[in-house]
Amino acid sequence: MNTDSRVLNPVEIEQGIRSAVDEVSKGVVEYTRVLTVYREAERVFDLAWARVYMSVKGPVEERKQTCVLETADERQALDIAEVAFKYVDKRLRAAESTLSAYQTLSKSVTAMYGAAGHADY
Secondary structure, eight states, X not given: OOOOOOOOOHHHHHHHXXXXXXXXXXXXXXXXXXXXXXXXXXXXXXXXXXHHHHHOOSOHHHHHHHHHHHTHHHHHHHHHHHHHHHHHHHHHHHHHHHHHHHHHHHHHHHHHHHHTTOTTO
């Protein structure tokens, strides 16, 4: 929990907004990159599973278990890519929340300065 209770001035709020916008912009690029990796890992896993399933003869459950064993590496790569994607997704959402908080603070400070008769300064 953030216990910073100091009053921010408009310059600090503007700096916070710029920093948050920058973080969101970087987050979008990173999000796109890790989503691409995740989708590729998903595709590789699905194809590996299908190849094994189609090449094995026998009862359905036996074929499925053979697929689990034969595609363990692809599954691990998929799981790692999924974790990375979810992490970046959460970071991006946090950056967006920070930006929203700064925007709310900005409105509050603008209203405060306006009420004090200093909105033009």
